[in-house]
Amino acid sequence: MASCSYCNTTILFGGKRTGDLRFCNEKCAQKGALALVANQLSPADVASYIYRVYQGSCPKCSGPGPVDVHTSYRVWSALVMTSWSSRPLVACKSCGTKQKLGDTAFSLFLGWWGFPWGIIMTPVQLGRNIFTLLKASDPNAPSPALEKILRLHLAAQLVEHQHQEPAA
Numbered sequence: 221m222a223s224c225s226y227c228n229t230t231i232l233f234g235g236k237r238t239g240d241l242r243f244c245n246e247k248c249a250q251k252g253a254l255a256l257v258a259n260q261l262s263p264a265d266v267a268s269y270i271y272r273v274y275q276g277s278c279p280k281c282s283g284p285g286p287v288d289v290h291t292s293y294r295v296w297s298a299l300v301m302t303s304w305s306s307r308p309l310v311a312c313k314s315c316g317t318k319q320k321l322g323d324t325a326f327s328l329f330l331g332w333w334g335f336p337w338g339i340i341m342t343p344v345q346l347g348r349n350i351f352t353l354l355k356a357s358d359p360n361a362p363s364p365a366l367e368k369i370l371r372l373h374l375a376a377q378l379v380e381h382q383h384q385e386p387a388a
């Protein structure tokens with residue numbers, strides 16, 4: 221099954237295609253465009269950046285790490301319209317858990333009220349949150365998802381930097 225080239229989430233329905241890459245939605249696709257830049261970064265630069273973030277303090281609560289990616293899932297519906305998203309968060313485990321619990325509650329209350337996607341996607345998103353809450357992550361090494369996201373962060377910094385450089 222296809223998975224999002226940006227956030228790694230399995231794409232069950234729809235999604236967005238850019239060349240050979242597939243994404244859950246427009247937002248992931250925009251971020252994913254950086255993947256092309258990211259693939260050209262030097263492995264040493266990427267590795268040192270990953271370890272700096274992983275061993276640093278949490279960017280959200282400034283608490284102690286390890287810092288990794290914690291993806292939470294939410295869905296909301298309004299009659300015929302249903303919107304679902306995956307929200308990767310680079311933070312410590314407790315911030316990640318907080319966001320997952322928050323999105324679980326959010327989806328539980330706001331997910332169901334659309335037909336047919338609300339009824340279909342709400343259990344999917346709830347299940348994904350519960351699965352990631354229960355899954356024990358390896359505490360001794362950064363996850364592959366962290367590498368993927370930080371590679372993109374680094375690429376974004378690079379692109380931004382190039383844009384800021386004076387034309388003359």
Ligand SMILES: [Zn+2]
Pocket residue numbers: 224225226227228229243244245248306
């Ligand atoms: Zn995605």
Ligand SMILES: [Zn+2]
Pocket residue numbers: 278279280281282283311312313314315316
């Ligand atoms: Zn935190």
